[in-house]
Amino acid sequence: MAKVIVFMVASLVMSSVALASGGEGGTANPFAGDVGNAIWTLVIFFLVVIVLGKFAWGPILSALQKREDFITDSLASAKKDRTDAEARLAEYTTKLDEARAEATALVDEGRRDAEVLKKKIEEDAKTEADKMLDRAKREIGLATDTAIKDLYDLSGKLAVGIASKIIRKELDGQQHNRLIAESIDELTASQKN
Amino acid sequence: MTFSILASGNPLDHVIQHAIKTTPVDLESKWGLFGWVLAPEGEITILSDHITMIIVAGILLTLFLPMLVGKRRGSDEIGSMVPSGFANLLETICQYLRKEVAEPALQQHTDRFIKYIWSVFFFVLSMNLLGLLPIPAISALFGTHIGGAATGNIYTTATLSILTMMMMVLNGLRLGGMHYIAHFCPGPLWLAPLLVPVEIIGLCAKIFALSVRLFANMMAGHILLAVLVGFILSAWSSMGSTGGLIIAVPVVLASVAITMLELFVAFLQAYIFTFLTTLFIGMCVVFHHDDHDESHAAAH
Numbered sequence: 229m230a231k232v233i234v235f236m237v238a239s240l241v242m243s244s245v246a247l248a249s250g251g252e253g254g255t256a257n258p259f260a261g262d263v264g265n266a267i268w269t270l271v272i273f274f275l276v277v278i279v280l281g282k283f284a285w286g287p288i289l290s291a292l293q294k295r296e297d298f299i300t301d302s303l304a305s306a307k308k309d310r311t312d313a314e315a316r317l318a319e320y321t322t323k324l325d326e327a328r329a330e331a332t333a334l335v336d337e338g339r340r341d342a343e344v345l346k347k348k349i350e351e352d353a354k355t356e357a358d359k360m361l362d363r364a365k366r367e368i369g370l371a372t373d374t375a376i377k378d379l380y381d382l383s384g385k386l387a388v389g390i391a392s393k394i395i396r397k398e399l400d401g402q403q404h405n406r407l408i409a410e411s412i413d414e415l416t417a418s419q420k421n
Numbered sequence: 422m423t424f425s426i427l428a429s430g431n432p433l434d435h436v437i438q439h440a441i442k443t444t445p446v447d448l449e450s451k452w453g454l455f456g457w458v459l460a461p462e463g464e465i466t467i468l469s470d471h472i473t474m475i476i477v478a479g480i481l482l483t484l485f486l487p488m489l490v491g492k493r494r495g496s497d498e499i500g501s502m503v504p505s506g507f508a509n510l511l512e513t514i515c516q517y518l519r520k521e522v523a524e525p526a527l528q529q530h531t532d533r534f535i536k537y538i539w540s541v542f543f544f545v546l547s548m549n550l551l552g553l554l555p556i557p558a559i560s561a562l563f564g565t566h567i568g569g570a571a572t573g574n575i576y577t578t579a580t581l582s583i584l585t586m587m588m589m590v591l592n593g594l595r596l597g598g599m600h601y602i603a604h605f606c607p608g609p610l611w612l613a614p615l616l617v618p619v620e621i622i623g624l625c626a627k628i629f630a631l632s633v634r635l636f637a638n639m640m641a642g643h644i645l646l647a648v649l650v651g652f653i654l655s656a657w658s659s660m661g662s663t664g665g666l667i668i669a670v671p672v673v674l675a676s677v678a679i680t681m682l683e684l685f686v687a688f689l690q691a692y693i694f695t696f697l698t699t700l701f702i703g704m705c706v707v708f709h710h711d712d713h714d715e716s717h718a719a720a721h
Contacts, residue, residue: 256433258640263448263459264466265438265475265576272479273581277540283487285536288515293532295502 382418386411432647435557436640438574439566442467470557474571478547486511486543515539522696526703530596534702537588541581542695548572549639549687553680572690573639575632582632585698586624593705600708631697638690642683649676 390411443464448456466472489511494503504512523531523538552570560567571577593601605620606613652672657665 256431256437258433258437259461259575260437261471261574261576262461262465263576264443265469265471265574266459266580268472268475269571269577269580270584272475273540273544273584276479276482276544277537279483280486280540280543281536283483284490285515285539287487287490288512288539289532289535291502291504292512292516292519298502 379419382415386415432644432651435647436569436573436643438466438469438471438569440464440466440469441473441566442469470560470566470569471571471574471577473567474548474551474556474569475577478544478551478571481551482543482547514542518542518695522692523699526699526707528703528707530592530703530706534588534592534699538695538699541585541698542691545572545581545635545694546688546691548577549691550684552639552643553683553687570639570643572635573643575636578632578636581635581694582628585631585701586628588698589624589701589705592702596706597708601705604705604708627697627701631694631701635690635694638686642679642686646676646679646683649679 390407393407443462443466445464446460447463448460449463450456452459489507492504492506492508494500494505518538519531519535523535527534548571551568552573554568556568557566593604597604606616607620608616649672653665653669656668660668
């Protein structure tokens, strides 16, 4: 193994010496070449630049620029949409709050109106009932007065009639009782009428 | 690679460029040092293994990438924006480079330069990855030498780096104007004779480092692999077939590990090259006036 390593190192040194001296016979020149290489390089490179510039780099560059623009536009548009959406959300939230407040106000107003109406209806009904009661009382009083008056009139007439009958005839005890009964019957009959 | 390694004793032979067709020129006598830099061997390579790989990288990129980009989830508005299959990977890489690499450096100019930046990344990456394929070993069987890492060639990386420099200077002047020119003299005006050359040297150093970094990283990995495989040949010749086989076991394991590392380095170096290119261009076209104004105001 040691022999192999020594051999490898020796070969490397020998090769380096050979390179440094320009190789065997001094023919190998690492800078070999001339303007022919330069002309070929120039021609081929220009062709590469022209052909690739037109058919490869042009499409790639335009595709890259197009994609960049597309991504930029998409991001800008997404951002704008988001801002718009946020603004719209805020707007709708405000509107919703307003609508809710309005609805509550409406309900409250309705309730208040209903209360007022209820109270008014009650008061009206009470007033009407009172009126009816008063009228009924008045009518009853009137009827009572009329009845009493009628009773007084009838009693007077009866008394006058009884008195006149007593005066006109002499009455015995039985007749007297009969007269009284007749008078009472007449009074009852007149009351029924 | 093993076959080709066995055919030669120098591991560097299998990493450097091998010309297939060249044409002689004499640029050195016309332009001196500059001419020598352009053609050090007195010839211009018309076709080589590295050039082949540049062409293959170009063909693969231009053929497959446009096809793969078109894979979409659907044809409607949403589906056409969603990639599917391999297009996911491609778009992920592109988007990463655009958002994490380019945008911090280039800011408002990102989409102006992004096509160039994507091209640099995929071009360098494909050349790096193609360099990892064992094409040279296979082509050696047919007596040719094709394959290798094209980015392991200083002329290739230098060309790409010089393009970066041109992008820096031209766009600096076009978009920055006087701000860019003023940037060459960051101190008081009387220091300009000193500062301007220093800034220019700094610019060249950046570009030099950019090209050497990619070249050295790609070449180093391949040399390491070649050296490792070369151990087998050396052991075979010095210790016989038994020694060769014993050495082959750790060498193959180490080669696999190094290849994994190389795969990572291929992506890393493509990323670093792209990152630095972006950063350098950004330094030339993006100026922070506000910061300067504030610091001036604070100073007053």
